[in-house]
Amino acid sequence: MEKAMLDLTPQSIENTLPDPAGVEAVEGQQESPGGGVVVDASPQNEDFHPQMSSTPEREDREKKAEKRFKRLQAEKHELRKLNIHLRKQLAKMRKEKERARKSEMRAKERLRHIERVKPKGGKKLAKERKLAVVSFLTRDENSRLLPGKKDTITKNKIKEQRRILTKPLTELHVLYNSEMKKSLHLSYRQFARRRPFYVTEPKAKDRDTCACMDHENVHLLANKLYSRGLLKTKSISELLVMIVCDPKNKDCMDRVCAKCCFEEVEFPETESSSEVTWEQWKRVTSTNGERMFGNMVKQIYNGTIKELMELFSQKLESLAIHQFNWLHQAEQFRYLKQNITECEAVLHVDFSENYACKLSTEVQAFHFGGSRQQATIHTAVLYTVHGTKSYATLSDSLRHDERAVWAHLEPILGELRETFPQITTLHIQSDGPVTQYRNKNNFYLLSTVPFLSGFTKVTWNFSEKSHGKGAPDGIGGAIKREADRFVQRGGELQAPQQLYEMLNTRLGSSITHYWVNRESIEKYDELIPDNLEAVKGTFKIHQVWSSQPSQITHRTVSCFCRKTERSPCPCYKPVTVDLRVKRTVCNTENPPSSPPQQPREQENLDLCGKFVIVIYDEKPYVGQVLEDVGEEVQVNCMLQSGDKNLFVWPQTVDLIFYYRKDVHAVISEPEPATSRFSKLTLQDWVKFRNTSA
Template sequence: MKASKLKQLGIIDSQNVITLAAELCCNADNKVCMYRECMTCKNKSLTSLKNPSETGITWWYQWVTKKEEYEKEIEGEKEKIAVTKTVKQICEGNAQHLFEDLEKDLNGRVCKHLFNIKHQYAQLQSLHRTLRDDEVILHVDYAENWQCKYAKEVQQVHFGASHRQATLHNVVMYTSNNTLSFCTLSPSMKHDPAAIWAQLDPVLQFLKVNYPRVDKLFFISDGPTMQYRGKKNFYLMSIIPFQMGFRTVNWSFLEAGHGKGPADGVGATIKRTADTQVARGSDIPSAKTLYETLRTLTKVHLFYVEDDQISRVSALLPKELPTIKGTLSLHQVICTTPGTIYHRVLSCFCEREGVCGCFQPKAVDLAPQTVGSIEPQIIEGTSGRGPLCPLDEITEDLKGKWCIVIYENDPYPGIIEDVDEGAVEVKVMCSAGQNKFFWPLIEDKIWYTQDNVMTLISPPEKINSRHVQGKCN
């Protein structure tokens, strides 16, 4: 609106902020220029058609965020409640000051914002065009909760909490040769990281069954810090997909205010279909009824998630996680090793197998390491030839005992569940850093031959509500 007013006053020749940003930069496609770090153009000024100081006092519209207080009666007593509102208001001032404010805005955040929008869209379009058989893109987003309703209602239903709501979490999946839509319905009103991964779980299970070659996940979403762009989500993305057998997780965030995409269309389709059924006489009083009603009426793959499934995922979260500096400015998070993430200010996909050096990625260990390593404890029933030797024989009394097994050259602790000739069935834990293990959300229980059982150990020590560690040296 500042540019519009200056254009109206004849001080600048364009009100288009993209044109104005390009005027300030050597190259509008260069991050260094648009981030105002270029030594050549960082001090450039806008060209004015006439001297702004000659115009004098003027007015313009501007969006302003401000706090307001109002009184609310609570239990017979009046209390002051503070709220934050964003309003459009008229500002008055000197045209010279308006011109300077516009330049300050362009240099401070507008140029960076415009570059981020263009770069993120370009990178994600390039990823889509070059998607491989072992890769998948998952564009995810929450829809606004749908209010459950009856075909006919008495007046009292309109008041109070008579109407329940259903949460809709939408996913559009792109493989190298197909596009599929998903919607997970839930009665839970939670939209936090635990809810996100509980609602992603059936989608990822579908992916594992129907596209077994896929082992690289590329997520796309908007960037609300209480949902997708936060350390709790980063922790869960560094743990859960690896439990399910995926090798790489890559999450890219669209620039603020530009997160709308095909996932929003999925939610709109589900809501419109539900409203149509209500208009035709169907009652949909709950999220479960919504799922049962729509699952045969739409091509969108529907799943239903209960509250307890979200609670189970929430139990995976440690009480404390390290703070990730610059969370609001990052646009990509990559995980190739459980418990460790890399983040950077912009997305880049020039290296699919690992993490390229573009835009200076920074590593964060979300599963703090502990000093030492697992030291097997030789107990009755094991060989006496040393601490790291295979079992001499497989017997029934091994059931229920702890052991260390070797899987893909790495050791994992677990409990022996069953025995057979020359093999044991072991329920194993997942690694969350050096000498730190936890029980996976999806039970990992398979048969190991006798030569893959290193030895028996004493039960590991519990270090918090979720993790255990072996005895340290």
């Protein structure tokens, strides 16, 4: 279009401008109003000029005429020039008019096009971006749900449980763009504008409640060093990147990667002996006479800069695997829910805080007499291809152990089997307190109970310690608010059963409630065999997988890369255990015949003088055998510095007799690392780390 128009213009100029006829015509018109007579006469004057120059009178007239003629010619010349100029301007204006018309047409065309196509796509994309930001920011690793009844925020009459960001918004923005596809990328301002109102920056008050002691303590130290100009960043993820090859690699974060396990954050030269104070959270127990309370308090410490830097390095080092587990588990849970199939269900469970029943007009004596009844509330969110459903199971039994858990799960699993009989795989997600979910009894129950009702495969997945808050928390909060409103309106909730009845008869609730009586909990007590032995490394287990009764496969983190298959994938060193036989059946990575050879090798070997890894109280120690007396060996053990590959001989000799079977491995003599400390060879260090797993 544009080109064609440009080609046309020069032609139109040529056509109009140099056309002599046209010029004449316009000239004639222009001159006639001024002096039409003169113009007509002038050619005659020219013709008569020679004959009329004989008399002086005539000469005079002729001169005048000549002057006039010259003037008129000059005028004519001027007018001709003016005419050409005007003509040019006219052509220019015509051209401009044409151009304006065309661009107007184009604009109209564009507008029509926009109306036809863009609005839908634009709106759709905007919605998609908004959703992407909301789901990104409400991920449990990016913001933490505050569990309190009062931790709500209301905007435009919409009440939501408040969440606080776990990282600065700028850092989250970078993460967001690095993770999302190109069409969802946003500038920081666009990103910040799409933040949901209930996801907020932490307030001073929130900082006083500690979500995760491990993370908070590193934060406190990093902030201190940052404020003294000794660190360039206080972001934990950025600090970890400085000491590992890849924060998404488990070996790096577990500090057993050969390339990076000795890396440390480097500090600039500084007066390292000057005094400094710092804060750390500490768990203290207090008592009110009858009961013990565990509390977190912030304590102030004094020391030198050097000590602060060393403490920081040590804490950052041990934080690495915690950070890995947290983010890895969160990512796995997200993957699981996003890729759920027809025959799978995901159940995210959690105990809510007990509800203390109350009356509308509370009698003081009742308040202090301790006779207030409490209700146990276990909450669950069920995910299937058909959608999401929330549950709360209530009981007057205050038991929170694994047997109670299965009694609380029973009605939900029953409903699930009945509604969707095609669902035969059950994935459970929970946090990992050993008293509730992460213990041998639960492992036994999860590998037996679901098979009785028709499930063929079960996985139980634990979120990392202190990072388990999620969807079920919202249910507990909603129930308590509902109960409080009921009491405020004059209702009576004296007993847990009344709470259940009130909730169950309320119309329009999105939560399904079930009552769990004491007998159904006791039923599970009888299911557990007496002599179940502890599963080795229970504290570190984050996934238990069972597709065969009483047999489990466990590993230190979850993996769902082959979640639809019957047996687990070989990722992250799964270990299979038969809970009834109580021995390791096989390590999926090694053929079943090979692993238990090591102890046998040591059976006849004279260990005297050898360096060994010995297990005591489920923990590994490095030491030297001083005496070998058949069944037992006497070992002088070294002290480990934190979680590091640094060992030192203690001031007082630590001589203990160990059973030979507790000697896990014979290793080579530790090499000097610093003036005081020795370190294990990488091979031995891996052995040592695997022993603690």
